[in-house]
Amino acid sequence: MMKKILYIEDDPEIGSWVVEELEQRGFAVKWLMSGEGADKEGRNHDLVILDVMLPGLDGFTVGQRLKKESPQIPVFMLSARSAVDDKLQGLQFADDYLTKPFHPDELAARVEVLLRRSGSVPSNTVILGHIRVNLSENTVRDDRTGEEIKLTGKQYQILMYFLRHPNQILMKEQIYEAVWGEPYIEGDKTLLVHIRHLREKLELNPGSPEIVETIRGLGYRVKQ
Numbered sequence: 001m002m003k004k005i006l007y008i009e010d011d012p013e014i015g016s017w018v019v020e021e022l023e024q025r026g027f028a029v030k031w032l033m034s035g036e037g038a039d040k041e042g043r044n045h046d047l048v049i050l051d052v053m054l055p056g057l058d059g060f061t062v063g064q065r066l067k068k069e070s071p072q073i074p075v076f077m078l079s080a081r082s083a084v085d086d087k088l089q090g091l092q093f094a095d096d097y098l099t100k101p102f103h104p105d106e107l108a109a110r111v112e113v114l115l116r117r118s119g120s121v122p123s124n125t126v127i128l129g130h131i132r133v134n135l136s137e138n139t140v141r142d143d144r145t146g147e148e149i150k151l152t153g154k155q156y157q158i159l160m161y162f163l164r165h166p167n168q169i170l171m172k173e174q175i176y177e178a179v180w181g182e183p184y185i186e187g188d189k190t191l192l193v194h195i196r197h198l199r200e201k202l203e204l205n206p207g208s209p210e211i212v213e214t215i216r217g218l219g220y221r222v223k224q
Helices: 012-024 038-044 059-069 083-092 104-118 153-164 172-180 190-202
Strands: 004-008 027-034 047-051 076-078 095-097 124-129 131-134 139-144 212-215 219-222
Touching: 004 012, 004 038, 012 027, 012 104, 027 038, 027 124, 038 047, 038 059, 047 104, 059 076, 076 104, 095 104, 104 124, 153 172, 153 190, 153 219, 172 190, 172 219, 190 212
Parallel strands: 004 027, 004 047, 047 076, 076 095
Antiparallel strands: 124 131, 131 139, 212 219
């Protein structure tokens, strides 16, 4: 059955491009150019894609109303604003957040992941963007290709520690002592190196990580 997407974007050039890309991939898309009435319209769709910068009601307000009206429907935020504060504000209610400009393949992959997550994803599976972690098989796969991502033992232990503490900001001392089993020595770069290599395997853009987030001055976080 064709999945229905409600898309809210006031830029006609971006909007027509995104609609075309999604329809080519088999989605039924309804495009609104403002957020007026979107909270009621959302209940008739499987997923909502929402731009932050809208005329009248801004995307954050529209998204919060959508979630209040239909909490089970995934909300996917798009924004030209890459500031951490904007992302954190969006992710308080949204299920994913993508910064413009973006590639259509990445948009489609994330949409498919959100639709699977909101449907029948097995309880032994964790979805992190385009990454699928099977806890029973101890495997990590790229959902775009289906290929397994090979992690070292320490990389996998670090990822598992994040998954046992979803949405929590974890200090580097906590992670190091949990994974290595010994006291952290200030200035030790071991964990930083391992997280860099982990990001190189997991992130679409390791230089701008969206799975293993850096919370400046505090530590790291993986949102689920």
